[in-house]
Amino acid sequence: MVRSRAHLWFVAPAIILMIVLLIAPIFVAAALSFTDYNLGNPGFNWVGWKNYESLTKFSSYKKMFTASLTYVVVVVPVSVALGLGAAMLISSLRFGGEMYKAIFFLPVMATLLAMAIVWEFALHPVVGVVNDVLRTGCDIGWLHALLTGSWLGFDPAGSWYGSSCTEDFPVWFGDKKYALGTIAFIGIWQAFGFNMVLYLAGLTAVPRELYSAAEMDGASSAWERFRLVTWPMLGPTHVFVVTITSIRSFQVFDTVEALTRGGPAKSTYVMVYAIFEKGVKQNLLGIGSAITVVFLAFVLVLTITQVYFVNRRVHYS
């Protein structure tokens, strides 16, 4: 059989575009990470693993990894659990489900940057509505007693709420004890609507007859039916949701840039913000690329483990 080479002409454009647009930049970044190249400099030197060594050496990079990993470890489980819970509640509604879906999905549709401004205002230490409400609570006797636990006989000053009442409430974005937590809270607020929609789709794919079968088999409580049917049948959805949420959490940038700029004391110095600061603001492409490569490695490892190891166990047919 004579084979023509025409097929090469058909696939070439796609392959070339893929190489130029998707693969080459990664290799360029990888190459740059072994140099001391600064944007604007005429030349550069190969510096070997030096950039990577500084990633392990300097405390600001250690804080970077801590901030990113903490953010992921907090945002992923909480937003996934909330998304699943909300999806199950909404799918059990007879009416009104569409409205809840739309409302919970709003944060996903609004850009995070725009919403960050709202949060900045709401969480402002002096004029913000959050601290305002908390402060008002201090003056309402029973609420104060309830929140501080003094109705159970505890010392009000010993509780977070009690001491905050006397010493004022936190500067949410300006205190390194609270900054990352607050950023993570906004991340959860934004991600959970997305997860909810994914879980809603997953729930519609669970065959109704399985619930009937579980009921006949003696799974009389909602919890038993959840364990026997819902949870395992959502397996592929779990993998997808956790992967997507993890990657998106690793990529968190806009809230940090808008609200804390990595501070205070580098407590919210997440990886993508570090890449931005080093590579774009300070033009230190060498170290910026090194962080990029590590970042990509994280995401890749995450994706590969979930796709290859977990996926294999959740598709049952």
Added chain:
Amino acid sequence: MASIGLRGITKTFGDTQVLNAIDLHIADGEFLTLVGPSGCGKSTTLRIIAGLEAQTEGDVEIDGAVVNHVRPSRRDLAMVFQSYALYPHLSVRQNLATPLLLRDLGFWERFPLFGALVPGRRKKIETLGAAVRDTAGTLEIEHLLERKPGQLSGGQRQRVALGRAMVRNPAAFLMDEPLSNLDAGLRVHMRAELSELHRNLGTTFVYVTHDQAEALTMSDRMAVMLDGDILQLGAPDDVYQNPQDLRVAEFVGSPKINVLPGECDSAGRLSCLGVALERRLAKSADGAISLGWRPEHFTLHPGETSECFAGRLVYKENLGADVYLHAALADGAHRLIVRVTPARAHDAAVGDALWLDPDAGRTMAFGPDGRRLALAEDDEAERVV
């Protein structure tokens, strides 16, 4: 072992009423089939018995006790679903064990990790494993125990679904079209096997199907349903030979019963397309009468007579042991299907003229409302008149 009673069961979904006051009593150990075309409310009836669906009105009784407010899991019934509804993430062994685990182990014994610490659990797990092995042995699926449902063929899944129902010795089995996803050969084989299973277990079976052949072959009694009503309830033979309603006559039997428009005079004497039938209705009826004969109730006549329907052979359906001749009648509007032996059919060719002689004694007459009209017994005396 249990008897099941339905009293005045009505079900409405929104504005549509799908069950109209169903009354049914299923005896202990009986194999009762609910049969009817798709959408007539069979599954809904079954789900109401199971407790998976709440009836709008009426009572469900199990062994004489009203169970309207008893949860499905407490009714001690087992159900086999059309889609089998096996747990896809569990192995066959775990699928079979699930009903036992849920019923026999307490909450703490099923709790992950801690469960193992509860005294007496091991003993229970052992008896449970034995029950699973017994059931698997009965159904000959021991070699499949470690597989997941996704790795089984349709017939094997069907057996596992049966096993999951059997393993805890329920008071009655409810089966919703369990054979309809199998290929034709296996379906016929499983009919025999299910009948045998019923005989061996001696448990009440409530079996839902749209296939009248399954109903005829397996049941002790069959209930023919249509549009939310039970039209006729009786032994398969009786329903086939003596349908009380034209719709039952048309639904039961394959090929379908032959129905022709009939007339009766003031004395109730029947005729059909100009052929006098020498039979008389017990009570003369007004309006359009339909007359029915099963395909086996005709004989081929060698030549033209006034007691035969004249027609032309349009199709020969050869099933080996029997041949069905499809004849277009001379009036051009009706067709008859007639069963003959292969020998008889041998020299009939498409296009040949046929004379079909109905067995007048087997004539079934139906009134304008579809109800069966009785024939007079005293035909000999009447014929002379």
